[in-house]
Amino acid sequence: MTGGTLAVMIDDFAKDYLHGDLREIREVMVRKLDGLSEYDVRRPLTTTGTNLLGLVKHLTLTESRYFGEVFGRPFPAPLPRWDDLAVRGADLWVTEHETRAGIVDGYRRAWEHSDATIAALPVDAPGHVPWWPRPDVMLFNVLVHVLTETNRHAGHADVLREQLDGSVETAQRDAAFWEDRRAEIERAAKAAQA
Numbered sequence: 458m459t460g461g462t463l464a465v466m467i468d469d470f471a472k473d474y475l476h477g478d479l480r481e482i483r484e485v486m487v488r489k490l491d492g493l494s495e496y497d498v499r500r501p502l503t504t505t506g507t508n509l510l511g512l513v514k515h516l517t518l519t520e521s522r523y524f525g526e527v528f529g530r531p532f533p534a535p536l537p538r539w540d541d542l543a544v545r546g547a548d549l550w551v552t553e554h555e556t557r558a559g560i561v562d563g564y565r566r567a568w569e570h571s572d573a574t575i576a577a578l579p580v581d582a583p584g585h586v587p588w589w590p591r592p593d594v595m596l597f598n599v600l601v602h603v604l605t606e607t608n609r610h611a612g613h614a615d616v617l618r619e620q621l622d623g624s625v626e627t628a629q630r631d632a633a634f635w636e637d638r639r640a641e642i643e644r645a646a647k648a649a650q651a
Contacts (some may be wrong), residue, residue: 472580475600476572482607483568486513487561489614493621499551502617509617510560511550512610517564518548519606524571524600527584532570533564539588575600 462589490498498510501577522539537544551560575596582596618624623632 468580468596469483471597471598472575475597475604476575479571479600479604479607480568482604482611483516483564486516486607486614487613489611490557490561492624493548493618495557497621501550502620506550507617508550509614510557511548512614512617514551514555514560516607516610517560517567520567520603523586524567526630527586527594528578528582528596529576529584530570530574530577532567534566552568556621557567568592569609571603581639605645625651 489637490513500506501508503561511584518536521534521536524530524538525532537547551557578596580597580600584594584596584599586592586594615625623635625635
């Protein structure tokens with residue numbers, strides 16, 4: 458095996474691994490909406506208005522932009538300009554005229570577009586992110602960034618969903634277990650304070 462062949466194998470492995478993780482965490486984001494009312498998926502649960510459906514809407518714009526215009530492969534639907542301050546943050550919440558189905562469908566369309574970009578380009582394909590301090594990037598950088606961004610918002614979604622109905626996807630435990638765990642953590646916090 459030559460050095461060049463090994464490098465291609467490592468590049469392909471890295472791209473496939475990151476892409477696989479991205480596919481998995483996308484599904485987690487959508488599952489966070491399951492079984493909740495229209496109000497609960499939209500309601501602001503933090504002082505800044507963070508809400509579950511808004512996170513999905515935000516990730517739609519994230520994927521559309523990063524795997525679209527960054528690589529000269531524009532998303533087929535119009536996107537707000539990245540430097541338009543008047544619309545900044547509008548992707549983090551959902552109006553009463555937007556539907557859950559429409560938001561989720563838009564996210565899935567963004568996945569298809571992103572997946573096509575990822576499949577078509579080598580991991581070292583050049584891209585340009587004008588809003589980054591070091592704007593010249595490779596597909597690898599963008600894969601890592603979008604995976605990190607999606608995981609970060611999935612963590613937010615975990616906390617929001619737990620606030621809404623106590624649902625915790627990562628561990629299948631009963632309410633008594635979590636009540637005991639919380640009490641144990643509370644005791645430790647108070648002991649540390651003393």
